[in-house]
Amino acid sequence: MNLRDLAAALGAELTGSSGEEEVLGITGLGNAAAGHVAYVEGEARLGQAEAGPALALIAPLALRESAKPLLRVRNARLAYARALSLLGPAGGRLPPGVHPTAQVGADVVSENGAAVGAYAVIGDGARIGRGAQIHPLVAVGRGVVVGEESVIYPNVTLYDGVQLGARVIVHSGSVIGSDGFGYAQDGERHVKIPHVGTVIIEDDVEIGANVSIDRGTTGATVIGQGTKIDNLVQVAHNVKVGRNCILAGQVGISGSVTLGDGVMLAGQAGIADHTNVGEGARGAARAGIMSDVPAGTVVMGMPARPRGEQLRIDAAARGLPDLVRQVRELTRRVAELEKRLSDSSD
C-alpha cells in the first residue's frame, strides 16, 4: 500500500506528496520509524513529529502546513485506529474449527467459522457464534452464549448461563458470572445467598484482563452495548451499565448500581451500592461516588462532589496551613484590640 492508497482508505486529504511512497507501517509518535506513517494529535507535537523519521503524518484538519507529507482528516485519532487495522500486524486469529483437545459438552452448537482452542472446556448446551474465537484454556460453562465474531482470550472463565453478544472481546484472566457477594446474617455467621441470576454482555463490549463481573442474585448484571472496561475492574451483582460507557483500570462498582449511557469513570474510582449515575456523567480518577450523580455532572473527590466544588475545597485545603496562621494572627490582633479598648475605658 502506498501513501495515496492509504489516504483514500482513510478518506484523508494528502498534502506534500504525490503519494507514491510505500507505507511500511503505522506508529504512534513516540515510535515513529522510516517508511512508517505516524499519528500526531495536533500542533503541540508537530515539532517532534517533523524532527522524527516518519514518512508522513496522520493529522487533524486544523494542521495545515508541515515539512512532512500530511494525511489530513476530520477525526485523526479515528483515522489512526483505522490505519492500524489496515496495516498493523495481523492479530493472532485461531484457525476455524474445534481443536482436537478441546472438551466439548453435549448439545453444544458451534457455528460456521467458530474456533475453539486447545484445552478449552465447553459446557453442555453452549452456543459459539459464527466466527467467534475461544482461545486455549478457556472455561465456558453450561448454556453460555458467545455471539458472533467475539474473541475470548486464554484463561478466561465464563460461568454457567452467561450471555455475550456479538463482537465482544474478553481479555485473559477475566471472570464473568461468579457469585455476587451477598450474605444473610444469622447471629455472627454469614449465610450465603445463592446467586441464581446471570450476566448479559451486549454487543461490541470489550473487557480487559483480570476483570470480575458477578452474576445477579436474581435477574441479570448487564453491560450495555459498546461499553469498554479496562483491567482489574470489579462489577458486582445486579449492576446495570449503560451503553458506550468507559470504566478505566481498577474501577470498583458495588451491587445494584445503575450507570446511564456514556458514563465515564477514571482509574480507581468507586461507586457505593444502589447508587445511580446519570447519562453522560463522569467520575474523576479515584472519585468515591457515595450518592446519586445527575446526568452530565462531573464529580471528583472522596466523597465525590461536583468538580467545581471539589476544586474549591482542594484549593482551600492547600491554603489551610496558611489559614491557621492567619487565624492565629487575627486572634492576637483581636486580643490586642480588646486590651486597648479595655485600657482606654478604664
Added chain:
Amino acid sequence: MNLRDLAAALGAELTGSSGEEEVLGITGLGNAAAGHVAYVEGEARLGQAEAGPALALIAPLALRESAKPLLRVRNARLAYARALSLLGPAGGRLPPGVHPTAQVGADVVSENGAAVGAYAVIGDGARIGRGAQIHPLVAVGRGVVVGEESVIYPNVTLYDGVQLGARVIVHSGSVIGSDGFGYAQDGERHVKIPHVGTVIIEDDVEIGANVSIDRGTTGATVIGQGTKIDNLVQVAHNVKVGRNCILAGQVGISGSVTLGDGVMLAGQAGIADHTNVGEGARGAARAGIMSDVPAGTVVMGMPARPRGEQLRIDAAARGLPDLVRQVRELTRRVAELEKRLSDSSD
C-alpha cells in the same frame, strides 16, 4: 412446592393466602415475576412489591399487612437465602469422579464423591475431600488439602502445600499461596526472600474471583472460619484474618496485618503492614487504615480515623471555602477596628 410448603420450610407465618398456589421460583424485588415469591426488606419497598406481579412476599415480622400474601419471618433475608437454596436452579455440580483428562500426581487421595474436572492438574500428595469439586483447568499444587464439600471454580491456582478446610468456595481466577512480596535490599538490588510458609483457609470461607492470597514468609497466612472475601482482594503474606470477617471488593491488606473476628472492611479499603484491627471493628469504603484500630471502632477516611471525627472533618472541609471568606472578612474588620482605634487615640 406450594406456598404452604414453602412457608413451612422457612418457618414462616403465611398470611393472605390458604397456600395452595404453586411457587414457580424465588426472586429479588427488582425481578419479581408471576408465580414467583419475592423478597421485600421492609415497609419502604412494600409499595413497589405490591404493584409488581409477585405471587407472595417474604417479609420481616414488622410488616403486618399487605395486599399480597406474606411469608413473615424474624430474619427475612436469611429466609430469602434459604428459599433460593430450595427453589433456585440447581448449581453446576460436577459428576463425581476424576475426569479422564485430569492429570493426577502420585499419592493423591481423592475421597468419596469428590469430583475433578477436565484438564485439572493435581500435584503429588494432594488430598481432595469427600464431595469436593475441583472444576476444569484448576491447578492444585503438591501436598494441597481441599476439605470436604469445597468448590474450586475453573482457572484457580492453589500453590504447593496450601490447606483449605471444609465447604470452602474459591471463585475463578483466584490465586492462593503465591510468594509474598518480600525482598532484602542489597545496594540498589532487591534480593528475593524465599517464601517457605503456607496458607491456611479455614472452614466455610468463600473467596471471590481474582483474589490473591500470598503464602507466609515462614509460618502461615490464615483466613479464619466463616470469613467472606469479595473479588480482586489482596491478602499479603502472614496476614491473620479472624473468623466471620467481611472483606469487600478490591480491599488490600498488607503483610503481617491481624484482623480480629467479625471485622468488616468496605470496598477499596486498605491496611498498612503490621497493623492490628480489633474484633468487630469496621472500615468504611476506601478507609486507609495506617495504625491500630480498637475493637468495635468504625473508621473512615485516609488516614482512617474514628467515624465521628472524620465526619466532623469532612463537614468542616465542605465549609472550607466559606471559612476562607469569613477569615478574609474578619481580617478586613479587624484592620478597620485597628484603624479607628488608632485614629481615635491620635
Added chain:
Amino acid sequence: MNLRDLAAALGAELTGSSGEEEVLGITGLGNAAAGHVAYVEGEARLGQAEAGPALALIAPLALRESAKPLLRVRNARLAYARALSLLGPAGGRLPPGVHPTAQVGADVVSENGAAVGAYAVIGDGARIGRGAQIHPLVAVGRGVVVGEESVIYPNVTLYDGVQLGARVIVHSGSVIGSDGFGYAQDGERHVKIPHVGTVIIEDDVEIGANVSIDRGTTGATVIGQGTKIDNLVQVAHNVKVGRNCILAGQVGISGSVTLGDGVMLAGQAGIADHTNVGEGARGAARAGIMSDVPAGTVVMGMPARPRGEQLRIDAAARGLPDLVRQVRELTRRVAELEKRLSDSSD
C-alpha cells in the same frame, strides 16, 4: 548443616556458641521453633526473640549481646534471605522436558533443561530459555521469548510476541500483553485502536499474582531490570518502568507513564497518564500522582504533594473543626469590639 557452617555460608560472626548445633530450619521471628534459626531485625524485638524457642538469631552488627547465640552480619535481612535459600524446603521445580500433554506449536525452541508442564499451550515460534519453567495451564502466545531460568506459574497468559528476560518470575493469574485501553471517539461510539506493540520484561523482574501489563499501542511497554511488582497491579500501555523499582499491591499506572530507576510506590497508589516520576522518587500508600514528580521526592495524598506539605495539610485538617470554632468565636469578639467602639463614639 550446623550453626558454624551456616555462619560461614552467610559470612556471619557467630557468638555465644561453638557452632556444633544442627540447624533444622530458618524462620521469621513470629514462627520461631526449636532447632531453628530466627531472624531478628534489631534491638526492639530482641526480648521476644530471646523468650522464644529459637536455637540462634540472625542479627545486625548493632546487636552485640544476647542470651541466644547470634549470627551477626552487616545486612541481616539479606542474610535471612540467603539462609532461607539454603535451608528452606526446596521449591516446586518441574522436571525438565516437555510434558506429553503440553501443546507445542511449530518452530518452538525449548533450550536445555527447560520444563513445560501439563496442558501448557505454547504458540508457534516461541523460545523457552535454558532451565526456564513453564508450569501447567500456562498460555504462551506466538513468538514469545521466555529467558533462561525464568519461572511462569500456572494459569498465566503471555500474549503473542511478549519478551521476558532471564530469571523473571510471573505468578499465577497474571496477564502480560493484553491490548491497551485505547479508543477513538466516533460520535458516541468508542472505536478500538488496535494494539500492535508489545511488552518487554527485563531480567530479574518478579511479577505477583493477577497482575495486568498491557502491550504498547505501537512500541513496547517496558518493565526495567530488577523491578518487583506485587499482586493485582495494573500497568497500562506504553508505560516505561525503570530498573529496581518497587510497585506494591493494587498500584495502578496509566498509559504512557515513565518511572525512573528505583521508584517505589506503596499499596493502592495510582498515576495519571503521561506522567513522569523521577529516579528514586517514592509515592506513599494511596498516593494519587496527577503530575510529574521530581527525582528523589516523596509524595503522598490525593492529589499527591511533597510529603511535608501533605503532612502539614493533614495536621491542619485534623484541627479544622477547632479552627471553625475559633473563627466563630473571633467573629463574636470582633462584633463585640465593633459595638463597643460604635457605642463609645456615640
